[in-house]
Amino acid sequence: xxxxxxxxxxxxxxxxxxxxxxxxxxxxxxxxxxxxxxxxxxxxxxxxxxxxxxxxxxxxxxxxxxxxxxxxxxxxxxxxxxxxxxxxxxxxxxxxxxxxxxxxxxxxxxxxxxxxxxxxxxxxxxxxxxxxxxxxxxxxxxxxxxxxxxxxxxxxxxxxxxxxxxxxxxxxxxxx
Numbered sequence: 208x209x210x211x212x213x214x215x216x217x218x219x220x221x222x223x224x225x226x227x228x229x230x231x232x233x234x235x236x237x238x239x240x241x242x243x244x245x246x247x248x249x250x251x252x253x254x255x256x257x258x259x260x261x262x263x264x265x266x267x268x269x270x271x272x273x274x275x276x277x278x279x280x281x282x283x284x285x286x287x288x289x290x291x292x293x294x295x296x297x298x299x300x301x302x303x304x305x306x307x308x309x310x311x312x313x314x315x316x317x318x319x320x321x322x323x324x325x326x327x328x329x330x331x332x333x334x335x336x337x338x339x340x341x342x343x344x345x346x347x348x349x350x351x352x353x354x355x356x357x358x359x360x361x362x363x364x365x366x367x368x369x370x371x372x373x374x375x376x377x378x379x380x381x382x383x
Contacts, residue, residue, distance in 0.1 A: 208234075208241055210319075215306040216299050217321040218292055219247070221280075222314075236317055237280060237340065247319065248278040248342045255345075257337040259286075259330045263367040265355055267327015267375060268293055272349040276322035278342040286335030287311035288328040289365050293353065296323035297383065305362050310337075325353050327375075329364055354378040 209222040223234030235241075242249030257266060268291065271277045281290055293305040309331070310316050320326050328337065352375065355362065359381040 208236070208238065210241075210245060213306045213308070214301070215292055215294050215304060215324070216296075216301040217247075218306060218324065219319040220308055221317040221319055225315075234315070236282065236315075248321070251278075251280065251340045251342045252344055253339075253341040255339040255341065256284075257339070259335045259337070260333065261370055262330050262333050262335075264330040264335070264370045265327065265364070265375065266371075267291065268325040268353045268355055268378075269327060270295060270323070270325040270351050270353075271343070271346060272351050275343060275346040275349040277345075278322045279320045279326060280317050280340040281310065281320060281326065281328075282315070282317040282338045282340075283310040283312060284336050284338050285312050286330065286332035287313075288330050288335055288337060290318050290328045291326070291362055291364075292318065292320045293325040293360050293362070294323070295325055295353070299323070303359060303381075303383070305360050307362070327355060329367065329369070331365065352378045353381045357381050359383075
């Protein structure tokens with residue numbers, strides 16, 4: 208695995224190193240040892256999947272409030288997404304900044320998002336499927352979000368018709 212640190216503190220794009228032969232390839236996409244030697248969370252408790260029928264579907268920006276913050280590995284297993292993380296950690300050098308990466312079934316990249324960051328994505332294709340590997344159980348009472356177009360962050364989303372639910376569309380302005 209190749210770890211590429213992003214401009215958002217503690218966030219990494221992880222690329223698999225594919226070992227190819229006549230059958231195809233084999234690649235690791237997660238390793239406790241590889242993660243922990245870099246000081247990253249390496250043990251995960253939950254796996255979830257999101258399937259999205261139409262291009263332009265926007266989900267997010269979600270996070271878990273303390274003390275139930277989540278570290279996530281996010282990978283697009285079908286189609287393509289524009290994946291976004293926003294740093295909500297007040298003591299972080301990148302507080303209120305965001306990064307975006309295109310994740311797709313072709314590039315097989317994974318985004319490592321540390322606890323304390325909000326996460327969301329917009330689908331770039333129809334029938335996009337997203338795999339989440341999460342280090343802590345989901346606690347509905349601690350689920351929170353920030354609005355996808357909050358001026359506090361200024362996220363540059365791809366131009367498209369956006370398909371969203373009311374909750375994600377109507378989160379209040381961010382208050383630090």
